Amino acid sequence: MKDKGLIPQLSLLCQLQEIDLQIKQVKEEISQIPRKIKEWKGELVEREEKIKELKKKREELIIQGKEKELELGSKEEITKKYQGQLYTTKTNKEYSSLLHEIEETKRVSSQMEDEILMSMEKIEVEEESIRKESKELEEKSKEIEIEEQKENKRLKGLEENLKDKQAERNKFIPGIDNTLLAKYERIFQAKGGVALVPVIGGSCGGCHVQLTPQNVQIVKQGGKPTICEGCARILYWKENLEQPKG
Numbered sequence: 001m002k003d004k005g006l007i008p009q010l011s012l013l014c015q016l017q018e019i020d021l022q023i024k025q026v027k028e029e030i031s032q033i034p035r036k037i038k039e040w041k042g043e044l045v046e047r048e049e050k051i052k053e054l055k056k057k058r059e060e061l062i063i064q065g066k067e068k069e070l071e072l073g074s075k076e077e078i079t080k081k082y083q084g085q086l087y088t089t090k091t092n093k094e095y096s097s098l099l100h101e102i103e104e105t106k107r108v109s110s111q112m113e114d115e116i117l118m119s120m121e122k123i124e125v126e127e128e129s130i131r132k133e134s135k136e137l138e139e140k141s142k143e144i145e146i147e148e149q150k151e152n153k154r155l156k157g158l159e160e161n162l163k164d165k166q167a168e169r170n171k172f173i174p175g176i177d178n179t180l181l182a183k184y185e186r187i188f189q190a191k192g193g194v195a196l197v198p199v200i201g202g203s204c205g206g207c208h209v210q211l212t213p214q215n216v217q218i219v220k221q222g223g224k225p226t227i228c229e230g231c232a233r234i235l236y237w238k239e240n241l242e243q244p245k246g
């Protein structure tokens with residue numbers, strides 16, 4: 001049976017609010033878990049992208065290196081051809097001109113060899129980075145997999161906890177006046193929690209606005225529900241309420 005007196009009603013509401021605040025906190029914790037997991041997975045995708053970029057760069061270097069090697073091969077062919085021609089030249093001018101060509105081709109070839117070596121070194125550096133990044137990715141994946149399992153286990157626990165708290169909440173509902181409950185719930189939603197506040201030193205315990213002595217008196221007497229003019233929360237007199245059990 002409902003006890004319609006305001007003070008016992010506020011006492012019940014106070015206990016309900018305690019549970020509602022716990023429910024709110026559990027729900028927040030639950031909602032953070034998928035967010036956290038998504039963030040971790042995002043980090044893995046970023047790492048994968050980075051490795052892809054490194055591999056692409058390595059492929060480009062390999063292609064460039066092969067092109068240079070082909071070019072070098074043809075330069076060496078040309079040098080050989082000129083060297084063969086040296087024996088069949090008729091004039092000194094032709095001879096020295098060929099020698100000059102050979103020198104020039106050799107110079108270019110040697111430059112190309114340096115470039116090929118350099119590009120091989122660059123490929124080596126890229127490969128080292130790929131190895132390092134891949135190893136880190138593997139470790140991170142394992143780490144996240146374990147963390148994800150932990151979080152999913154925690155999620156199950158929180159969901160159980162939430163169910164228990166909601167069942168506990170439901171036990172209070174029949175005892176509370178419907179109009180008062182609706183008012184409380186509306187304020188709880190609007191304020192993002194805490195709809196019921198005590199009067200502390202003549203002020204609202206929610207927004208600290210100074211209350212008129214008349215209003216303080218009304219709250220103390222517990223004749224009718226009093227709303228704070230500052231924050232629109234329901235006020236109560238702490239000493240009036242029974243201590244919540246437990």
Ligand SMILES: [Zn+2]
Pocket residue numbers: 204205206207208209228229230231232233
């Ligand atoms: Zn207030």
